[in-house]
Amino acid sequence: MARASADRTLFFFEKPSAMRQLQRFFKAPTTICVSAEGHLLAAQEPAAIRPAWKAWRFDDLPIALDEIPVAYARNRSGASHAGRIEAIRGALQGVDRVIIATDPGREGSMIAWEVLEHLGYRGRVERLRLGALDEVSIRRAFAALAREPDSGERDYAAYLEALCRRYEDWHLGLNGTRAVSLRLRPPAFREPWRFGGVQTPTLAILADLERRIRDFVPRDFFKVAMPVETETGAALTLWHAPKERIFDRAEADAIREAAAGWSGPLSVVQKDVRRPPPRLFSKDTLARRCAKRFGWDPQRTAATAQDLYDSGFLSYPRTESEHLPESQSGDAAAILAAIAGCLDDVAELVPAGEAIVVRRGPRGHYVKDPGEHHAIVPLRKVPRRGELGPEAWRLWELVAKSYLAAHLPDGIDARTTVAAEVATPPGPKRFAVTGSVVRAPGWRAVYGSEAEDEDPVPGKARRDDEPTTGRLPPLRDGAAARATDATVETAVTEPPRRITRGELPVVMGRLIDQVEDPVLRRALENPANPNEPRGLGTAATRDAVLPKLEKSHYVVLAKGKDPAITVTEAGLAFIDAVRRVFPAYGDPVGRAVFEADLAEIGRAPSRAEAVRRAEEFRQRTRARLDALIAAVAGSERLAVAAPSPDGAGRPPTPAMVAFATALAARKGLRLPRGLKQDAAICRRFLDAHAEQREAAAPGAPRPPTPAMRRYAEALARENGLDKLPDDAATDFSACRRFLDAHAAPRPDAPAKPSPRKPAPRRRTRPPAGADRHADTSN
Template sequence: MFFFEKPSAMRQLQRFFKSPDTVCVAAEGHLLSAEEPGQIRPEWKPWRLDALPIVLDTIPVGYGANRSGQSHAGKVAAIKRALDGVDRVIIATDPGREGSMIAWEVLEHLGWRGRVDRLKLGALDDVSIRRAFAALAREPDSGERDYAAYLEALCRQYEDYHLGLNGTRAISLRLRPPAFREPWRFGGVQTPTLAILADLEARIRAFVPRDFFKVALTLATESGAALTLWHAPKERIFDAAMAETIRAAAEGWSGPLRVEDRDVRRAPPKLFSKDTLARRCAKRFGWDPQRTAGLAQDLYDQGYLSYPRTESEHLPESQTGDAAAILGGLAEAAPDLAGHVPEPGALVFRRGPKGHYVKDPGEHHAIVPLRKMPRPGSLGADLARLWDLVAKAYLAAHLPDGIDARTSVSADVATPLGGTRFTVTGSVVKAPGWRALYGAEAEDGADTVPGKARRDDPAPLGRLPAVRDREDATATEARVETAVTEPPRRITRGELPVVMGRLIDQVEDPAVKRALENPVNPNEPKGLGTAATRDAILPKLLKSHYVALNTGKDPAITVTEVGLAFMTAVRRVFPAYGDPVGRAVFEAELAEIGRAATRAEAERRADAFRRRTRVRLDELIAAIAGSPVLELDPSLAPEPARGSGPGRGGAREVRPPTPAMVAFAEAVADRKGLALPRDYRTHAGACRAFLDLHAGARAPGGAGPPGGERPPSPAMLRFARSLAERRGLACPPETETSFAACRGFLDAHAERRSEGAGRPPERADEPARKPRGKPGGKPGGKPGRTRSTRVGKTAGPARRTRQGS
């Protein structure tokens, strides 16, 4: 019996089967789902801290449902009937842990104890299918090793289930301030991912722009040419006096120029992994990673692309022989690319980590087109755009390097500070190579590291005027130009999976970088989650109001006040769960389960992991139970969503500061001679962080900032702002931070209490209202309703999610 993941893949292979004894079944993703705690024990349904931790040796499962809500019970029953009389099962689900789990969890549920083998289908074209069967024949223990992959996936689910269930309930019940009504969701991967974003958010909010200086030197050469050289060192000049000293020395310079000519080779970009493909599609088309993954899976199911859920950007050296056939088909399927396809003897094969072919690319190689080509016009618009993107990358990988003729002109100027070099570089295309395939798009191929500030290095100019080496020149002008430092860039929606997978690019400490290296596969350093699950993390963070999306084709991610508060609580109570590097190392240890050589070894490692998970749960709950409620300004609690728009995923937009906050921040900056944050006018959090740092923060619970000044309450502020808006007044900046100033403004402009007949000032301009609620009850609520019952009602039980949440 062949066990497929979906009917489309089953149809691709059925044409190969001639024996009447061959049976085929297809799942529909996961057919079984974990039971909710309340279904296991009724006493686990209410959210109570004294019931935690909830720990199970194994997670009970029931029948899942398809997108239409129909139970998978019928499918499982059909598979049970198909197993009758079968003596061998061949798992032919998608390669990887997730595909292994889809089949094994059903076989285990049905009690199957016969022989199991694993057919690894890296692609669904005829050649790849035949190669997969040949590999199956050479691997008599494929089922044993695949069971290890299943156990790794099962352990990931086990940790996910218990961390999400216990962590979410404990943090929401014990640490979350009463004003915050949504559950504070917790997860083994999503929490460290939020930590990356929160740390970046803190650096951006704390960033204060600084002026730095570059010195320009304009020269006239002996032959009559004019050109401008620059002194812009990597270690920026922040001292204006130093820049002026260099300028003064350069102003009277004369002497020989140094001219260096060299050819610079530019190799084509790497092939696509799942995450880098998602990043490119987000940048080019504005697609979110889940949409890109769905389109790539569709092309894989049709046999046009190799397996898409891969972390590798390389191909095995054994596939160099496929290039000529694939590129020959490419010329027929995409006539606009035909003119760029070289003759078979002219193909370029770059080997090694910096090239495209390596001996072992890992479990799955890069995403590439296959021999099976789509007919022109047969694909939908988005499928065609994605296939074309992958096909171009594969073609470019086999084309010659681009070559630029680069000329550098430099002058060494003696200054009181020592020798100083001024340079200018000119570059012209000598041979386009692979860049002819992309045209102007080739310049967009070099992606910057997400979360880092952009470098302001001057781009090479075009062709420079003719200057001889050692030609004399004389300064005609020297000037100092001022530039401003930029904050780190926010990570975008399309970049987040890349950041999770390449955490090594986000750290600077050499020791930490070494800890993130992967000796098993140096091309794939340790990261967070798996390629198959990273796309699901951002929607969960958005749902929890921990982050919000800005606008744009590939919107940047901003951490909200809720997200920052949540991370503060986690790191105070259990720092290990707020450490992305520690989590990445932990996941690498978890991956050792899937690499076990035998079933017995995998089971031993899985049992040890489950025991370790239970110990960590006990420690987590104990730490949370002994911690006080986090004190936070109630006004930071998320407001109800105002609707969703394109690219927002239903999340709230980033809130701008009030005009009074902006005015007060500008007044503080002017009085103290400070530089304001870059986004203080558009980001309330950035403006508030500046005021907290330089004007005293609004402390929770009525405590004033240093100096004893008491801040106004949130209700007072809301009333002052609404009053100013109704009467067309300017709300003084001091009302934002001073109770006395806010009260004075209200006393001066609010209606007299006699007009309101004793009603509170917030309602003084409105008709009297009758209190809502039943007789004898509290106004606006049910009689006797307490805070604890309200919390228990609004915070529902944690739902079971796919692994990696």
């Protein structure tokens, strides 16, 4: 494209809404504004590039290209973007300079650069980085643009990083899915085994947790309670509940016997405990909070936050940071004043002047360098009630209150711990109890009774807190007391918690919290930004991974506001196959380190260096593909039994749940986690604990188990029948139908699944669109 002679500037926006926000700043007649509508170009499908690639043949693999051809993408209504690109082509005529004003980040850079390169534009390019769309932020962005003459060169590096991510996604999704589906997938599984650079190691995290939950064996452990009475008549109960749990009942009994005869002084320690406010929101932590509070899925939260950003009410939402730059601490007074004028219920809490608390450093809210994008915060521009829809208002209010809390004093609790040391045969043991009183609510006044403790680490068992009590009697340190009794209390260990839908993006971003090995933890540290350790995917794309895993039937979601994720038999089998053949693709830590190397492309100091790094990455990707296909070619198909009709991922029938519940009550058993949501878990429980069936004569109908028959007879009596129908008493299938018809669904039981459709005939080639499996979550 020819260079222009006139000094004309074209601003390239990502969306029309953002263009309208900024057009009021452009007065010059030589200024032109255009906008995209998301990505205007898309990678072509294999069959569109070469028709022979439509059929799935292992001998064609690996399919590798130096560059992936692109075609016009389509908007949400299905219309082609060809017209919009041609309009941009016309607008570029006579333009000397293009200023990219898309959303900050590599995806925004790619949206503009891929169109400019497709149209052959060779003029000057600069990058306007808009962290927010309010007037102050816009003016700051223009001031920064004036100070950065090489902004376009550095932005080209971000574009190449995004292009390399798409390059790997396309190649790995295409070749990996076809290879493992054709050579490793057991005949029992008919769906393609979709493969992806991010979704596969993410599934590995969930599968490892699923194995730990399934293999978990509950164990009884013991706590010793010691009621005591002081010389003044005050009474309270102290507990021996060490972090190293007591699993030996004899040891617990020995401690109890010694405690029953104890007398001596009480240690009373009083201290003030400061509770600082929580961190500000990143995209992932905001999604987690909205899932917990509102029941939103992460994509719904992201879309609502994006709308608020486009309207100028929130800062850029696709961020991994929970901190603000120190340079923005001076904005707090104006933003808090705006919040005070908008939220009547907290207006009186808003500090002014010197009362504003600014916490600096990694443990605070302001740091020297918060990363590419800072935390999500409100702006000076605030919405009026009724201006936003109910969901947008709830999210804005959540972020605004978080910002307010961050600038209020710490909460202070007066904490009293009463303890006694008891001499026992195993050695001296500490008995204690703690009581707390709020001395100063501080930031918690923003939330009142809704002030939440720190969120637990997803995928971990609930921690044992120190025994507490609501109120302690007045006591002095050293007060004489004696035990009036001692008892042993039994508790049961719990398995790890399942990761929920809202927690998964946090798990992917903070993979370091899931790792115990100190060597692996060091590998996940990020020296460039210690507050953001290495993780899987990017903040902008993690939300897309779970829907891909669901579509592949690797996972299912339970019921509830923020549903837990369960890995199916297909998901477990897939991960086992991948790890057996090519372990690197089932290694979350290795993938996180790999992605950190990929991010170095975007940090290249010049265009030439970015091009060199990108070419090295493409060569590395092709080498990995060759190794993957060679490993799959030399491996045997995984031997896995066919899923049962009530297989994993499908809910059990109401009769199965009722039968398992009755069986557990009669035998004094605990129902395993997930039994009411997963038929496979329910079936394993019934197979393990129901009585063996009576052997049937050849040709005779299979009889029901004795337990099934007893339960059916009880239901018959409850429903006013004289006796159980003869066929239900002698035929297993008839008994099952009777139970399904008469067992009342429990309030928390899942709905009865629809009948399964007959399995389709095995296809010689995948269904149309089957290649749309590539993991675009990067």
